[in-house]
Amino acid sequence: MNPQITALLLCTILLSQSHAHSHTVCIIGGGIGGASVAHFLRHYSPPDAISQITLFERHGVVGGRLATVTISGETFEAGGSIIHPKNYYAWNYTLLLGLRPEVPSHSDDSLSLGIWNGHEFVYKTLNSNSKLPIVQRLVSIANSIIMALRYGVVSLFRMNSFIEATINKFLRYYDGLESRPVFESVEAMLKWAGLFNLTTITLGEKLEEVGLSSILVQELVTVITRINYGQSVNISGLAGGVSLAGSGGGLWAVEGGNWQMASGLINRSDVELHLNEEIESVYYLGDAYELNSTKGKSYNCQVTVVATPLDEVNILFNPAISIPPRKLQHTHATFVRGLLNPAYFGLELVSDIPELIGTIESGDLPFTCISVLKQHEKDMTYKIFSRQAMADVLLDKIFSVRVETVRINWAAYPHYHAPETYAPFILDGKHLYYVNAFENAASTMETSAVAAENIARLILSRIVEKSESTSPNLKIFSSDSSVSGLRSEL
Numbered sequence: 242m243n244p245q246i247t248a249l250l251l252c253t254i255l256l257s258q259s260h261a262h263s264h265t266v267c268i269i270g271g272g273i274g275g276a277s278v279a280h281f282l283r284h285y286s287p288p289d290a291i292s293q294i295t296l297f298e299r300h301g302v303v304g305g306r307l308a309t310v311t312i313s314g315e316t317f318e319a320g321g322s323i324i325h326p327k328n329y330y331a332w333n334y335t336l337l338l339g340l341r342p343e344v345p346s347h348s349d350d351s352l353s354l355g356i357w358n359g360h361e362f363v364y365k366t367l368n369s370n371s372k373l374p375i376v377q378r379l380v381s382i383a384n385s386i387i388m389a390l391r392y393g394v395v396s397l398f399r400m401n402s403f404i405e406a407t408i409n410k411f412l413r414y415y416d417g418l419e420s421r422p423v424f425e426s427v428e429a430m431l432k433w434a435g436l437f438n439l440t441t442i443t444l445g446e447k448l449e450e451v452g453l454s455s456i457l458v459q460e461l462v463t464v465i466t467r468i469n470y471g472q473s474v475n476i477s478g479l480a481g482g483v484s485l486a487g488s489g490g491g492l493w494a495v496e497g498g499n500w501q502m503a504s505g506l507i508n509r510s511d512v513e514l515h516l517n518e519e520i521e522s523v524y525y526l527g528d529a530y531e532l533n534s535t536k537g538k539s540y541n542c543q544v545t546v547v548a549t550p551l552d553e554v555n556i557l558f559n560p561a562i563s564i565p566p567r568k569l570q571h572t573h574a575t576f577v578r579g580l581l582n583p584a585y586f587g588l589e590l591v592s593d594i595p596e597l598i599g600t601i602e603s604g605d606l607p608f609t610c611i612s613v614l615k616q617h618e619k620d621m622t623y624k625i626f627s628r629q630a631m632a633d634v635l636l637d638k639i640f641s642v643r644v645e646t647v648r649i650n651w652a653a654y655p656h657y658h659a660p661e662t663y664a665p666f667i668l669d670g671k672h673l674y675y676v677n678a679f680e681n682a683a684s685t686m687e688t689s690a691v692a693a694e695n696i697a698r699l700i701l702s703r704i705v706e707k708s709e710s711t712s713p714n715l716k717i718f719s720s721d722s723s724v725s726g727l728r729s730e731l
């Protein structure tokens with residue numbers, strides 16, 4: 242054979258071989274979950290293991306459930322808003338991307354709180370309008386006493402211990418790669434951290450077991466689960482623990498909007514970003530997936546990552562996938578510039594109305610919570626969460642002045658149950674992955690990032706040849722726990 246042709250052939254074979262070892266990863270969804278998968282894939286991948294990352298976002302902006310809303314020229318968080326001080330991925334993203342953390346001007350622990358039952362405030366903290374530190378300190382001590390008197394010191398202490406214990410277990414997900422396996426299922430991931438049992442009983446049951454007074458569970462705890470998940474203490478103990486942790490001190494947000502974490506990660510992870518492009522179908526063709534979009538385009542990907550809840554989207558999978566049915570809890574966020582009507586709350590002055598109005602589970606309360614986002618000279622900007630849309634007639638009863646109203650209907654988070662059931666991380670046993678299977682444990686920015694980090698390692702452990710595998714720990718915990726060292730073939 243002509244030596245030139247031989248060289249050419251050899252060259253072609255080599256090229257095609259190296260191509261066969263390099264993968265295109267397609268990610269569906271540009272929220273913090275999808276952005277985190279891209280980030281960790283680039284972070285952990287050996288050189289050339291991944292040739293391209295393509296990310297599809299049906300909307301014109303990334304961020305998903307992280308978005309801001311503009312009310313009379315000022316922006317506020319409309320979806321995911323607060324971040325726990327021990328949410329280390331969110332913290333590292335913020336530093337890495339050159340963003341700035343800020344303490345929300347009215348962080349929850351400085352707001353005066355009232356618990357509304359539809360007729361009266363069953364609990365109310367004192368409000369200090371004083372800027373004097375000494376007065377603020379005294380008011381804060383007085384509030385602690387009021388709280389201790391109503392809910393009991395021991396019960397409050399036990400609640401804090403439960404929160405601490407839950408957080409400490411969660412911190413195991415930041416263990417180094419040498420000691421932290423790659424998880425093939427949500428169950429295995431939760432069991433390893435000692436969190437699984439908390440998803441088998443409700444928060445109400447768990448707190449009773451821990452010995453909390455029932456008035457604490459029915460009032461303060463319920464107020465918090467309603468604010469954070471729009472649901473009662475019938476959510477799982479884990480979702481409840483996460484929710485309670487989100488009511489503590491030291492909470493923060495990204496200045497200018499949390500969505501910038503998603504956009505920043507996508508920007509610096511060498512991603513081909515397709516905005517305004519919705520994926521309609523995912524067909525497995527034997528060696529790759531064919532993704533078709535609403536733009537009539539078709540893409541071939543060796544690996545596909547679903548980074549959006551599948552419960553309310555219409556993506557056609559072939560072969561069909563099977564996941565447990567899951568309902569999403571809708572939270573209606575209504576933003577109002579104006580003034581609350583004190584008469585609605587049986588009060589005389591606007592200044593008597595607490596800055597954060599929480600509610601208990603009682604009949605047909607039309608809202609879950611109302612909080613002051615900003616105090617202006619003559620009026621305020623408020624945020625209302627509710628399970629149903631807030632009609633104008635209703636708002637006109639609650640507000641005496643209303644100059645601007647913005648409504649957002651979020652498919653916010655799962656409707657939680659105990660015991661909880663989980664979709665698989667690997668939807669088809671091959672290379673189709675599902676980040677949001679983890680949302681049944683708890684839905685937060687950080688849990689999305691934690692799930693995404695595991696998915697990135699799972700992908701790499703299943704595509705990278707053993708010899709090439711360097712840093713990511715390839716030990717896999719299978720669903721029936723125990724280290725199996727299992728590696729599925731490509």
Ligand SMILES: Cc1cc2nc3c(=O)[nH]c(=O)nc-3n(C[C@H](O)[C@H](O)[C@H](O)COP(=O)(O)OP(=O)(O)OC[C@H]3O[C@@H](n4cnc5c(N)ncnc54)[C@H](O)[C@@H]3O)c2cc1C
Pocket residue numbers: 269270271272273274275297298299300303304305306307319320321322323324518519520521548549550554556572574651652653654677684685686687689
């Ligand atoms: C009102 C509210 C308050 C919250 N408060 C907090 C909080 O204080 N703290 C906290 O940590 N968390 C909070 N959360 C939860 C947090 O916002 C979410 O857990 C997190 O943002 C989920 O990120 P994700 O990337 O997994 O999903 P998403 O943000 O939902 O991202 C999915 C993306 O996929 C896109 N997409 C869907 N289908 C397709 C398709 N077929 N093709 C292409 N793109 C598609 C969507 O447009 C979306 O951008 C709150 C959520 C809500 C709604």
Ligand SMILES: *[C@@H]1O[C@H](CO)[C@@H](O)[C@H](O)[C@H]1NC(C)=O
Pocket residue numbers: 329330333415
């Ligand atoms: C955050 O970044 C620091 C500094 O780079 C690093 O030591 C730490 O492990 C990171 N934390 C997580 C959870 O990745």
Ligand SMILES: *[C@@H]1O[C@H](CO)[C@@H](O)[C@H](O)[C@H]1NC(C)=O
Pocket residue numbers: 435436438
């Ligand atoms: C979880 O519950 C099971 C069964 O009740 C028990 O055997 C196990 O020890 C519990 N695990 C933890 C971490 O509490």
Ligand SMILES: *[C@@H]1O[C@H](CO)[C@@H](O)[C@H](O)[C@H]1NC(C)=O
Pocket residue numbers: 473474475602
């Ligand atoms: C919580 O669950 C119990 C038992 O199923 C039920 O009786 C109760 O009504 C539920 N509470 C709420 C607020 O949904």
Ligand SMILES: *[C@@H]1O[C@H](CO)[C@@H](O)[C@H](O)[C@H]1NC(C)=O
Pocket residue numbers: 504505508509
């Ligand atoms: C993307 O990153 C570059 C620097 O790497 C920066 O200049 C640019 O502003 C970033 N864009 C966005 C949208 O974040």
Ligand SMILES: *[C@@H]1O[C@H](CO)[C@@H](O)[C@H](O)[C@H]1NC(C)=O
Pocket residue numbers: 522524531532533537538539
């Ligand atoms: C996807 O698009 C390709 C190319 O247009 C087409 O051949 C294929 O039938 C489409 N698949 C589906 C499921 O629509």
